[in-house]
Amino acid sequence: MGAGPAGSAAAIQAAQSGLLTVLVEGSAFPRCRPGETLHPGIGSVLKQLGVATEVNTASELRHSEIKIDWAGNRSRTRFDDPSDLSQLGYQISRSKLDTILLNRAQRAGVDVRQPCRALAPILSEGRICGVETTLGPIRAAFTIDASGGVGWLRKKQSLALYRVPRGCSQGTGIVKADARTSLRGHY
Numbered sequence: 001m002g003a004g005p006a007g008s009a010a011a012i013q014a015a016q017s018g019l020l021t022v023l024v025e026g027s028a029f030p031r032c033r034p035g036e037t038l039h040p041g042i043g044s045v046l047k048q049l050g051v052a053t054e055v056n057t058a059s060e061l062r063h064s065e066i067k068i069d070w071a072g073n074r075s076r077t078r079f080d081d082p083s084d085l086s087q088l089g090y091q092i093s094r095s096k097l098d099t100i101l102l103n104r105a106q107r108a109g110v111d112v113r114q115p116c117r118a119l120a121p122i123l124s125e126g127r128i129c130g131v132e133t134t135l136g137p138i139r140a141a142f143t144i145d146a147s148g149g150v151g152w153l154r155k156k157q158s159l160a161l162y163r164v165p166r167g168c169s170q171g172t173g174i175v176k177a178d179a180r181t182s183l184r185g186h187y
């Protein structure tokens with residue numbers, strides 16, 4: 001449920017593991033979403049998902065360090081070896097990343113339903129056994145809520161949310177493509 005990076009990655013992994021998988025996304029793609037700077041550590045995950053080459057090609061800039069401002073504590077981390085591409089962070093627009101992951105999910109055999117909104121969980125004896133959607137019900141042994149900050153299932157089930165205190169989540173990335181080009185981003 002949700003075809004952001006989490007939902008598409010989960011769907012690809014499920015399909016690669018041989019599960020019959022349906023991915024439900026409320027928005028039509030391409031769409032504008034925040035978030036474009038990725039840590040180099042994601043490289044091994046991209047490889048596992050089968051999209052490493054595509055993301056490498058689509059990543060406009062690769063950055064060599066990050067600065068973190070966390071509740072007043074500041075740190076600056078240079079990645080291990082800036083001359084090694086696999087040690088650099090990625091800068092890629094979310095619309096491109098989302099599309100690469102969704103296309104990969106489709107190639108892996110995922111049944112993508114889009115635009116299609118999840119309306120309510122289907123419950124049986126206290127267990128979630130599927131989702132009612134705008135395109136009809138989907139029965140499933142497992143349901144993954146990847147609706148991001150929307151917290152769709154949490155809201156539907158009135159589950160408690162633990163909030164990280166405000167002011168603890170500011171990060172700044174310094175992005176260096178080469179000696180002549182640099183870009184500073186923050187979120």
Ligand SMILES: Cc1cc2nc3c(=O)[nH]c(=O)nc-3n(C[C@H](O)[C@H](O)[C@H](O)COP(=O)(O)OP(=O)(O)OC[C@H]3O[C@@H](n4cnc5c(N)ncnc54)[C@H](O)[C@@H]3O)c2cc1C
Pocket residue numbers: 001002003004005006007024025026027033034035036037038116117118119146147148149150152187
């Ligand atoms: C301003 C800003 C800047 C950011 N910058 C960065 C950054 O540089 N680098 C970084 O790593 N992270 C960044 N982030 C965080 C990043 O955006 C999130 O971590 C990431 O989007 C989470 O991915 P996700 O797949 O969990 O959720 P999302 O990307 O939010 O995807 C959830 C999906 O679920 C779908 N959905 C929701 N409800 C329903 C429903 N009822 N039915 C069907 N579909 C539904 C939505 O349409 C969406 O496609 C930033 C966030 C913000 C707000």
